Amino acid sequence: MRRLLFLSLALAPISIALHYLVHPDATVEFVLAAIALVPLAWLIGEATEHAAEHTGPGIGGFLNATFGNAPELIIALIAVNEGLTEVVRGSLTGSVVGNLLLVLGASLLAGPRGALDRWSSFVSFAAIGFAVLLFLVPSIPAWSGDPDRDLIVWLSLPVAIVLLLVYLVVTVYSLRRHRSLHVATDAEITAWSLRAALAALAVATIVTALVAEILVGSLEEFADTAGLTDFFVAAVIVAIVGNAAEHGGAVVVAYRGKIKLAAEIALASAAQVAVFLIPAVVLLSLLIDPLALGFRVVEIVALAGALGVTAVTLWGGHASKLRGAVLVSAYVLVVVLFYLAGDRPL
Structure with a gap:
């Protein structure tokens, strides 16, 4: 699998070269760019893990949260620059829902029965639930009138700031809690050198930006x-692509028997998008074109429904294939809902 991902990194320069030299059909460009983003996302995650061996678990976790969301962040900011606000909101919503239902469900299907970390799950559920409640502040007024008007933008800013503060508090707490943990010595480290890991992060991030620009540029024509809406493509296809490597990693971990870790990856990823990535996109968009968090009714329903179904399914704190099937089935229903929703005003 790792060898295949390494080899598929060649798709990124190929898609870039085709875009600038051959100018292929938009559908070909979108599909190729979407596939090329998967190994790039994996490389960013891989380089981050190697860097974490040098920095320790605390800073390593911070690097993982920051760079692990890089593909989604880049896609969102490019879409903001293109004025595709529905695409931005849809991809972010789809990412949270996908982690809660699709990734976690697939992990439970792939892994064995076992106990889950109830406290860790509760923290993730609480963070996502708090975020969804705050999203109502700008979303409810956006359900009547232009969802991108100035009022909705101004209502979105304090929401983003509060969510980011929550994330920073949790991060600082985590750093302090891990301060006393062992950091490997140079003799113990078998990973890439720190310089090589940071160089890989830099190159992968730059190439990801170029490929993401191709993806977003061809999205509407694709x-x-x-025969799909921009919202559906963003909420389902782009949301899955942006997190594909991380999603696959959780399922592989579950297949290897580490079901508790796999569940934590899926839930923590969903929480990170809700309380870190979404507010980060809002604040960074101020440098480009202010983004309003005017989520549609269907998006709020999907977020709240996914959170509710996942919380109820995992209430007992145990993993099973039946619970996984329930979550995946719920995701299929959300995909159908997104397809039927079409464009505004629903």
């Missing part, structure tokens, strides 16, 4: 050709 959606038209496929």
Whole structure:
């Protein structure tokens, strides 16, 4: 699997070269760029893990949260620059829902029965629930009128700031808690050198930005050709692609028997998007074109429903294939809901 991912990194320069030299059909560009983003996301995660061996678990966790979300962040900011606000909101919503239902469900299906960390799950559920409640502040007024008007933008800013503060508090607490943990010595480290890991992060992030620009630029034409709405493509396809490597990692971990770790990866990823990535996109968009968190009714329903179904399914704190099937089935229903929703105003 690792060898295949390494080899598939060649798709990124190929997609970039084709875009600038051959100018292929938009559908070809979108599909190729989407596939190329998967190994790039994996490389960013891989380089982050190697860097973490040098920095220790605390800073390593911070690096993972920051760079692990890089593909989604880059896609979102490029879409903001293109004025595709529905695409941005849809991809972020789809990412949270996908982690809660699809990734966690697939992990439970792939892994063995076992106990889960109830406290860790509760923290993730609380963070996501708090975020969804705050999203109502700008979303409810956006359900009537232009969802991108100035009022919605100004209502979104304090929401983003509060969520980011929550994330920073949790991060600082985590750093302090891990301060006393062992950091490997140079003799113990078998990973890439810190310089090599940081260089890989830099190169992968730059290439990801170029490929993401191709993806976003061809999204509308691809959606038209496929008979899909921009919102559906963003909330389902782009959301899965942006997290594909991380999603696959959780399922592989579960398949290897580490079901507790796999569940934590899926839930923590969903929480990170809700309380870190979404507010980060809002604040960074001020440098480009202010983004309003005017989520549609269907998006709020999907977020709240996914959170509720996942919390009820995992209430007993145990993993099983039946619970996994319930979550994956719920994701299929959300995909159908997104397809039927179409464009505004629903």
